[in-house]
Amino acid sequence: MVGENIHIDIAVWNNGTNTADAFNVVPLTDDEPVADLLPALKGVGSL
Incomplete structure (x- = not known):
């Protein structure tokens, strides 16, 4: 999923x-x- 990829990339x-x-x-x-x-970044930051 795109969201999962973004989460990994941010880390x-x-x-x-x-x-x-x-x-x-x-x-x-x-x-x-x-x-x-x-x-998308704001969404990841709230996790």
């Missing part, structure tokens, strides 16, 4: 850093703007 991105630092190393394309990812 890997954080790896001892904060979310802001994680965003700096996440390669984004025109198809994946941060604005589109935020709703």
Whole structure:
């Protein structure tokens, strides 16, 4: 499931850093703007 993949990715991105630092190393394309990812990230953060 997409939600499960996001949850795993967030855990890997954080790896001892904060979310802001994680965003700096996440390669984004025109198809994946941060604005589109935020709703999913907020959902993961509430788990």
